[in-house]
Amino acid sequence: MSEMKIVSGNFAAAYGAKLSRVEVVAAYPITPQTEVVEKIAELVSEGEMDSEYIKVESEHSAMAACIAASNAGARAYTASSAHGLALMHELLIWASGARLPVVMTNINRAMGPPWSVWADHHDTLAQKGTGQLQFFCENNQEVLDSVIMAYKICEDEEIMLPAMVVEDAFILSHTKEPVEIYDQELVDEFLPSYDPDYKLDVDQPLGFGSLGMPDWYMDFRYKIAEAMEKAPEKIKKVNKEFEEVFGRDPGGLIEEYKTDGVDVLIVTMGSISSTSKDVIDELREEGHNIGLARLRTFRPFPVEEFRKLTKGVNVVGVMDRSYTFGHGGDAAREIKDALYGHRDVILKDYIVGLGGRDLTPKILKNVMLDAISLQDKGLDKEIEWVDLKINQERWRR
């Protein structure tokens, strides 16, 4: 029987791994690591989860162990955060290059200095070019759902790429809310066991991780690009299958919240999307024609979806909980890229909530009202940093 439990985002990820019948978990347990792997260690030691749990000496080694396990045909999982993820960087690229469907959970935390453990998307988005699929979760239920879904998407023979299921530090990771923990049989019905065509096998020796001479390397990269191009349709398909089995729609590529025929479209990622929905409702009641697009899948980037969603829209207001120095917020840059040559629309990038700065409904409402005001006054500036000490009065009033 499926069961409602009150659990943190950390535990939701752990239960997602357990229900996915993950066979190998490799993890480094020190900060910025969270309770995800602590909970899994407990489940394994109590015999509730049948996995090989490998304690390693760094996040770099954690992904290396997952790569080896996946190469041997095992379903592998790890979790990390911030500086741990940065240390993993080299192996994230290796996992995609080797076409291994390792799934990991990343707790989105700011990078130091100054030292921080609070919510920020910079750690995950700094890995956007590593060949990982990236799913940003809005609540703890979605964390559990997305881990299960990620295996199904990534292990598809047309995809065969690793994925990161990410959740905001503390706001989801340490916040407890009701989560449905599914019956194992239901998950088994949805997610078959992992059985790759090629794996390490002493009876059938094969070479892995060989040299790619210049007359071959580029074609291997092209195959990864091709798999990424196929991923959006696969994600939509698996999302639909998930909804049929579990009665819940995790949002696919983009969750559209009251977006039909809107004049102003707000784009958010992660946990602020949830708070933003309350604010959207309030603004609509006040007569504003505004809706919200929650960008759930950052890789592959839903280019076509953004083109469709912005048809007839006057203003797109993007809230970025990250900033790429020298260029701007990550989501806004990529949406502009998607719309180039397709839409003539005002787009403003709001930099919000870095390093866990609290995003209250009031601040979010002021951001949305600013976006609404651009319809009359036009674009005042391309990038606006919200709720800095020097402008807090404006955003908190």
Next chain:
Amino acid sequence: MLEIRFHGRGGQGAVTASEFLARAAFEEGNDVQSFPMYGVERRGAPVTAFTRIDSKAVRNKAQIHEPDVVIVMDMALLDAVDVTAGLKPDGKVILNTGKAPGEMDLGVDNAIYTVDASSIAVQHRLGSKVAPIVNTAILGAVVRATEMVNIETLVDVVRENAPAKKEENAKATKQAYEEVRGEDIE
């Protein structure tokens, strides 16, 4: 929507209290959310934890800045933390003290309730005499003062979820429910 803010010190169980309250409200059919404000945790440091309860889906994921109820688990915090900051005009304050509500002056007009949760915890051997674990006791007082859930529901949640001394914790909750003092409690 009911928004509750707990002020305690590391080791008193404020985070667990916010969770148990959420569990009890969930048992009664509400959507709930329970979360701590994390700083640099260490035993004795000020800790803030939050609970949201609503019959509709709880979507707000910001911290609680305008609570309906404030709970102070250690009176020494009154000198260090502005515990009534943002408290709604009709909001309530529950204090862990042996003094009567009338003896307390927090500089606000809100209804004040008091309970000697530390003594109750010590009586039931929860924690030590110098550092009693007061969370399950103070919850009993919170429920009497606010009537946000049934005491039976809460006691069951405490008994089921307390990591140790389940019966003692359940008894502490009940005792505080009986002993809490406030203007509208006989």
